[in-house]
Amino acid sequence: MLPPSPPHRLEIEHRVRHALYRRLERPLPRRAAAPNPLLVNISARHCHLTPRAVETLFGTGATLTPMKWLYQKDQYAALETVTLIGPRSRVISNLRILGPCRELNQVELAHTDSIALGFDVPVRQSGNIAGTPGCMLMGPAGFLRLDQGVIRAAPHVHMHPDDATFFGVEAGKFMRLRVGGDLGVTFERLLVRVHADFKLEVHIDTDEGNACGLGPGTPVELIP
Numbered sequence: 001m002l003p004p005s006p007p008h009r010l011e012i013e014h015r016v017r018h019a020l021y022r023r024l025e026r027p028l029p030r031r032a033a034a035p036n037p038l039l040v041n042i043s044a045r046h047c048h049l050t051p052r053a054v055e056t057l058f059g060t061g062a063t064l065t066p067m068k069w070l071y072q073k074d075q076y077a078a079l080e081t082v083t084l085i086g087p088r089s090r091v092i093s094n095l096r097i098l099g100p101c102r103e104l105n106q107v108e109l110a111h112t113d114s115i116a117l118g119f120d121v122p123v124r125q126s127g128n129i130a131g132t133p134g135c136m137l138m139g140p141a142g143f144l145r146l147d148q149g150v151i152r153a154a155p156h157v158h159m160h161p162d163d164a165t166f167f168g169v170e171a172g173k174f175m176r177l178r179v180g181g182d183l184g185v186t187f188e189r190l191l192v193r194v195h196a197d198f199k200l201e202v203h204i205d206t207d208e209g210n211a212c213g214l215g216p217g218t219p220v221e222l223i224p
Ligand SMILES: [Zn+2]
Pocket: 156, 158, 203
């Protein structure tokens, strides 16, 4: 069993900053006053599978093995990967599976991947897969044909209801993400996703991360 991950560096910094300002009895600057620190993470291409799909690909009774915890509660990168076969028999191998299993099968690719595979992949919110292209997945125990479910995930922010209140935004609406650094890029349509289990985290894909030059020290800001 994978041990629980320690708090993220930004979470610790945020708590320390809070405590310091309180001790100094100074008013908190807006960033420190936010209920939670902002993480911006790049999601590499991956897929989500149903329990049944995992059995089709990895054998009867097979389940996913957590390899690395992600920032969102209980979410993990699995040890297991699959091979994706696109419409022109072009292939992406070692496509990571993210767990736990979900109620639908979904593959999330970057635009560059879709070009390499010969796909036309629409930008969609996770779970909204009606009318999207399908693909074949291959695992060690079998093939799985998906009639739909290949998307380019819309850039989005996960947040707790407290964050939504702080920023004055609602689930399903859009806000902006300003990324500083050498390039300086603002994402104008960052989809807001709100849930009591969510921690404040932006997900952009590898193309988007490369385009804005996101690195560990790059300043980032959410703008309602
Ligand atoms: Zn996400």
